[in-house]
Amino acid sequence: MRKLFGTLALISTLVVAPALAQDGYQTDASHAVIMDYETGEVLFSQDGDVAMPPASMSKMMTVLMVLEAIESGSLSLDDELPVSEYAWRTGGAASGSSTMFLEVNSRARVEDLLRGVIIQSGNDACIVLAEAIGGSESAFADMMTDRAHELGLTSASFANATGWPDPGQMISARDLAELARILIRDHPDFYGIWAEREFTYNGIRQYNRNPLLGVFSGADGLKTGHTEDSGYGLVGSAERDGERRIIVFNGMDSNADRANEAERMMRAALSDYSVYDLFDAGDHVDHNAPVFMGEADSVALQVDADVSAGLHRRARRDLVVSVNYDGPLVAPISAGDVVGTLRVEAPGYETQEYPLVAAEDVARKGLMGRIGAALAHMIRG
The missing domain is CATH 3.40.710.10 (DD-peptidase/beta-lactamase superfamily)
Known part of the structure; x- marks a missing residue:
């Protein structure tokens, strides 16, 4: 297995990659x-x-x-x-x-x-x-x-x-x-x-x-x-x-x-094919999710299992890894709570999704903090 560094595009919105049918392996087998x-x-x-x-x-x-x-x-x-x-x-x-x-x-x-x-x-x-x-x-x-x-x-x-x-x-x-x-x-x-x-x-x-x-x-x-x-x-x-x-x-x-x-x-x-190691279990992804009504404004996200992708070498350059969740997250949040998914896509590759969990606890704001946050949210629309 090969560790993939430097070429991993981590995004927070879904990107649809083009099909690789004409570029991948071809066979006459049924x-x-x-x-x-x-x-x-x-x-x-x-x-x-x-x-x-x-x-x-x-x-x-x-x-x-x-x-x-x-x-x-x-x-x-x-x-x-x-x-x-x-x-x-x-x-x-x-x-x-x-x-x-x-x-x-x-x-x-x-x-x-x-x-x-x-x-x-x-x-x-x-x-x-x-x-x-x-x-x-x-x-x-x-x-x-x-x-x-x-x-x-x-x-x-x-x-x-x-x-x-x-x-x-x-x-x-x-x-x-x-x-x-x-x-x-x-x-x-x-x-x-x-x-x-x-x-x-x-x-x-x-x-x-x-x-x-x-x-x-x-x-x-x-x-x-x-x-x-x-x-x-x-x-x-x-x-x-x-x-x-x-x-x-x-x-x-x-x-x-x-x-x-x-x-x-x-x-x-x-x-022509390699298995690329994208994340080890416990790794943080390069994205913090915003938190509403929390004592912290955001929370780090991590994978709870190893994440890898077996790809044709020509598909590697089009590999897309995306973070997906309904945000902002609402406090309280406990470390280990599943809050989203990590989606791995590439041409000719069957899309895979892995759970994303909160890396730490985020307590809910106190009463006055919640009132202030609600007012700020109303003002911002």
Whole structure:
């Protein structure tokens, strides 16, 4: 995060900035999001809040459920799980879909199944894990949906563990990015698996489909997806110089288009966007609000939370921060009272508002002082 000094225009009236559509990032993806990992700020969005069919990118939620089961002790990496005929027929070699090539009525270790899901995108591995945790794939899908909503991923609904096309299998690009952020932040011991380039199981060697791995320096995850309904999509993450970005896009026309867009979008995410630190919690803004009937004529205003803005580098010069309140404020005022808002605007940036609080107490004038203030107010009109 970068501290922004000297270029911050602080005003007390609303300024409307011009749109940056033609100057910001451009993509042919139907849905796309660039997210800053540290803050969770969305730096770029194209229909990023619109639910879409995620294809195999929804396997990230399956993996999260498995990792939480492992950490709760209800599942272990060494557990050997049975491969049901349903799992084999629906997601195995017989299905013609992405598979780990599990054999029907065999048993597989949870650790191998995890790699089968993450690296090979094995539908059979997903179903085996789903049946072990939920009893059935459909019951597990309900658990996935419930857990996603608990985590604030409100656009998510899951009908299966694999991402197989279904009208009930939907999630937004923003929520997929947040899901990736959760996996990276909360499960660091397992995150390295997402960067593994290949995995051999049952004598069959398969390769990670993520086009960023080995091509884009710092890339280390996460998941591709493709169906006829969704097109080609990706959730990717990379870290450079201490900054990590997460990208999500969907709806590309081909595998080659996905690979090209992945590299182009990640380069823009790390080169063209920055998160600027505007205020730290407790900072005073450069504006005092007038006070009526107070023992002091004005009161200092401060923010009660960190304020930052993730911007395209070309939008920085047009950043506008405005102080907004109904004034004058009327005494008495207590320190910490919310008295206004700080509005942050820039071209191509989703306007944000933060509470402004009084920095100190302002007592009400005594009787004679109030009479004098009222007379002065009447004289001034």
